[in-house]
Amino acid sequence: MKQEIRICGFGGQGVVLAGHVLGKAAAAYDGLTAILTQSYGPEARGGAARTEVVISDRSIGYPRIVSADVLVAMSQEAFHKFREDIREHGIVIVDPDLVIDHQVERKTYRVPATRIAEELGNKITANVVMVGALTSITEVVTRDAMMQSVLETVPARFKDLNRRALEAGFRAGEEARSVEATLALTGE
């Protein structure tokens, strides 16, 4: 079992933190191995930010994500930049309010993470909503592991907000799965 996950968006959305909690959930709580790659440079200063996480049940050599199993896109620019790099059986998860144009020849899940986070009181947690959705859509890590990882990572005073964000993300992922399944059945 090896899953390569690319999370991308714009600077300030917490894309690297999202990758970090995912890697930590896998390694510290699910007994897997994870490697995270993050970029600095022009990309990391406002443009399209990205992080890649490779998760495996065995030791990982050197990561080289050229094509991903899962692409999570939180901005239109990042989506356009990375849309090509998805495996044939890979999936796409987008925030449809930020990635308006997201037609691809891949299984696509729509998770309005930023709107959900705003409804919970702080759109800064959109990244946590998104990793919650990623968790329930892909099951690459367990929900328990992800919850522990998030709560271990965020400052004490934000724990409650982030717990609610993650739970909302789990539910949003389930909804996105059932919508995707319905669209697949009706041939859309």
Added chain:
Amino acid sequence: MKQEIRICGFGGQGVVLAGHVLGKAAAAYDGLTAILTQSYGPEARGGAARTEVVISDRSIGYPRIVSADVLVAMSQEAFHKFREDIREHGIVIVDPDLVIDHQVERKTYRVPATRIAEELGNKITANVVMVGALTSITEVVTRDAMMQSVLETVPARFKDLNRRALEAGFRAGEEARSVEATLALTGE
């Protein structure tokens, strides 16, 4: 210009933070591009921890550090694990109090970062002493960029301690350079 730097040690030494301030110095303050790779998993839980930073003056594709230009080793175990993966013209920087056995067929610089950090009052800053030494030995980033990066990264109340640690690291790197040059001249 492309430099691949591996920093390794044991968990808790701040190896990933060292990589992060290096990547940030390069990208945010020296106008270069940097990619950092970090591992989670058994390695990240106490054993040999490592992080890799690729720094370039142009865009970097996908990082795959198999052999490094610079190996910084802060533990004996990490040194043994990664000593083979150094380019022919690569260099090694070790903390000689922690890496007692460090003979390699490469240019080797000895920086007693942990002892220096202890003398400054807190051995937790050994990683910052080490990136300071790395900076003056390799000049892969400028000292100004590294100072800004460190001060931007550490909490406000630790700024002064870390400023002193970094300056001590710059000096320790200069000393290690002159010792290495002398040994080379005398053929040792």
